[in-house]
Amino acid sequence: KAGVTQTPRYLIKTRGQQVTLSCSPISGHRSVSWYQQTPGQGLQFLFEYFSETQRNKGNFPGRFSGRQFSNSRSEMNVSTLELGDSALYLCASSRGQDETQYFGPGTRLLVL
Amino acid sequence: AQKVTQAQTEISVVEKEDVTLDCVYETRDTTYYLFWYKQPPSGELVFLIRRNSFDEQNEISGRYSWNFQKSTSSFNFTITASQVVDSAVYFCALSGGYGGATNKLIFGTGTLLAVQP
Numbered sequence: 001k002a003g004v005t006q007t008p009r010y011l012i013k014t015r016g017q018q019v020t021l022s023c024s025p026i027s028g029h030r031s032v033s034w035y036q037q038t039p040g041q042g043l044q045f046l047f048e049y050f051s052e053t054q055r056n057k058g059n060f061p062g063r064f065s066g067r068q069f070s071n072s073r074s075e076m077n078v079s080t081l082e083l084g085d086s087a088l089y090l091c092a093s094s095r096g097q098d099e100t101q102y103f104g105p106g107t108r109l110l111v112l
Numbered sequence: 113a114q115k116v117t118q119a120q121t122e123i124s125v126v127e128k129e130d131v132t133l134d135c136v137y138e139t140r141d142t143t144y145y146l147f148w149y150k151q152p153p154s155g156e157l158v159f160l161i162r163r164n165s166f167d168e169q170n171e172i173s174g175r176y177s178w179n180f181q182k183s184t185s186s187f188n189f190t191i192t193a194s195q196v197v198d199s200a201v202y203f204c205a206l207s208g209g210y211g212g213a214t215n216k217l218i219f220g221t222g223t224l225l226a227v228q229p
Binding site for chain 1: 145147149154155156157158159162203207208215216217218219221222
């Protein structure tokens with residue numbers, strides 16, 4: 001079974017731009033979660049989608065948004081990028097509630 | 113509020129030594145889940161183990177073993193006879209307590225394990 005895939009793997013943007021990251025979960029998994037990892041703040045939960053509905057959202061500004069499609073694939077969008085948005089963005093999928101989350105390789109975003 | 117503490121920031125051992133990574137958690141919920149993930153330099157988080165709050169049975173899997181103690185809110189991880197390939201950052205994580213309404217993971221700050229040849 002294929003694992004979680006994320007595209008692109010690397011991205012360089014400039015301040016003020018917007019970016020869209022994509023995540024394809026493991027086949028059969030309906031829950032997709034997004035996490036941000038930075039050296040200063042560590043791993044922080046962004047949001048989770050289950051059956052196209054956002055179930056929970058972390059403490060991030062409204063510039064961070066996401067969505068999930070009927071095939072469980074998910075995208076997250078960051079608008080008006082700031083230097084502090086430079087991070088590794090990790091996507092994880094699981095079958096459902098209280099199930100183990102499996103992570104993708106991440107997207108490394110650098111904001112200049 | 114839920115919290116995970118990994119007091120050890122970095123650990124350096126010589127190959128074949130045993131090493132224990134500590135994890136202490138805080139939660140008011142009676143149903144929760146604990147995890148260990150490994151993050152090699154490539155960046156991908158690799159799932160190692162999952163325990164629910166009702167299962168305090170300790171587990172051994174090859175060179176890995178886990179010690180879950182609810183009385184001390186600890187979920188420690190031991191690598192026996194460490195190898196250079198074990199070098200990575202190890203994260204302890206906690207989820208649950210939301211009535212099944214989310215899979216949100218709370219991570220500790222991670223422990224960087226360096227195994228020297």
